[in-house]
Amino acid sequence: MLFDLPDHDVLYRALLDRDPAYDGHVYVGVTSTGVFCRLTCPARKPNIENTRFFDSVAGCFEAGFRPCLRCRPLDPIGQREPVVSALLRALEHEPERVWSEDDLVGMGYDPSTVRRTFKRQLGLTFLDMARLRRAGLGLDELGAGQRVIDAQQAAGYASGSGFRDAVVRLLGDSPVHLRGRELLKAAWIPTPIGDMLAVADMHALHLLEFFDRTALPAELKKLREATRSAITFGRTPVIDQIEAELGHYFAGTLQAFKTRLVLHGSPFTKAIWDELVTIVPGTTCSYAELAAQAGRHTAVRAAARANGANQLAIVIPCHRVIGANGSLTGYGGGLWRKDWLLRHEQKVRAALTA
Template sequence: MLFDLPDRDTLYRALLERDPAYDGHVFVGVTSTGVFCRLTCPARKPLLENTRFYDSVPACFEAGFRPCLRCRPLDPVGQREPIVSALLRRLEDEPERIWAEGDLVQLGYDPSTVRRAFKRHLGLTFLDMARLRRAGRGMDRLATGASVIDAQQFAGYGSGSGFREAIVRLLGEVPVALRGRELLRADWIESPIGTMLAVADAHALHLLEFFDRTALPTELKKLREATRSSITFGRTPVIDRIEAELRDYFEGRRLAFDTPLARHGSAFTKAVWDALVAIPPGSTRSYGDIAHAAGRHTAVRAVARANGANQLAIVIPCHRVIGADGALTGYGGGLWRKDWLLRHERKVVGVTR
């Protein structure tokens, strides 16, 4: 293996906390029930002595475990629960609706179940999502040059103060500052190794990151500052394009990307990113190798910083950089994802190690 599993105590703690970072990469077999689960399984947690951890579904089967019916470990990682998909479609079909828990009850849903499902998949509740969508409609209106009151009414806010507070919470700006300004659009893209957030304008992709990355809020703030723009939920042809290319990537039909990129960084940082893109799929390079390729033989630490500043995961393949000793090093999306991506690319190009 490129990546050894963490120790048992660490994995058991992740199981108790339903940590999504290992989802699809580590499974737990429960000897008292004979089933194997994702670490995010909502079922009652077993005792430590009744757990066995495995790095693949076949390993679980070989050990004699059967798949859990609650967390469905055989389903693709990143596949949304039906309740999440159904309610997201409702948001798209009824963008002007003002949602409350009572509406969920009328539709036959338990509000607490909905809340947990959305938090698990998207990191925020359904009602928070609905409020963000409504605020986004108002932001779209402001971007066309409409007045604040017109945008407020279009978004379905009866209170001007409520609309202003929603915008400030979302963007850190007051509505009047958004009038006539072009906005960046953000939307989710599902992948076999977790949900990703894509941010783009009409011309280029600005950000592509795993949604559970701890530094994502900071990256979004830096992006807003770099572009002097704001971000609202929505789609652009660029997001549609990168979603299609990622689908091809994960299905093994492509390992390079053609989506136009907006790269925010110094000349040296961009040179490092160019060197990353030049690494052949199925191969890896050390930080020293990248420093040499970027024309700065001794700037290994600077290369590491530039590597960490990459906001276009997978597309600019910083996952192909490893330590000088061949060990996996830090990756914002998690070492297990770095390991998965390297394995995937080697499998596609037919490289074995």
């Protein structure tokens, strides 16, 4: 029942609300125009009597609808806007550059448009990201044991106080305390349901969370305390591996992640996480069943807390745990993402068993 297509009124309300939970799973055909769209399409909404809903692109074509040129329902969902992709490539090409709005104008972009687009897709502006990236270069120098002044210059900061302020805002520690310490690397990974932040060392993944999760700052602080390390922006082979595996997961071609993980939690919490990875993709279990599988039949609330403490979203599939009555329950990344992930996995499972 969880994966049945909702009735027409529910889907029409989702269309009006541009509900992202149905993106990639439900499409709307507009009889007055002959086109079909994503439910998140920004175009003017049709009257309810002019709508038909389908669970596949094939169904839309078979009914005689053509794809919308505005929301492009045939394109992979979650693609970044061209301006974001282009500027991220430019930033990685010149991470030491002191970027300004004049640079954006020189590249043919409107600074206010760039600011809004980056805030919408990544949660911070391009210029803020560039400043953090430069600070990260300095942190790499600190981690290698270089002097603070050398790290400051490597980051392109003319002012020592400006560099110190940037480091403290980024990592919650002063440059002198970071010298010679091993640093964890953090990088953004785009997914069809929002950008994720991956944090890893050279050997294993420590954190994978949706960037807009409200608890992310607290999780990063806990991670720094647990590892007695600092976090800087950059990439490691582990981040490259998990990004590739996530790509295969969303494409429906990966059932089990192979990336090595570091689990930060109590023995009971880790036992719960171990049980989570045994839940078959496309299926679910309740919190009571999860506790029983971990050998603690009466610890349902503790199992729920351990489930919620997971810092490795999707890889440790806490989204596969639902209420005893079959309803969706809390998910740190948002219930719409939990619904999306469950629908995605159910579709992949159905295709593999067909």
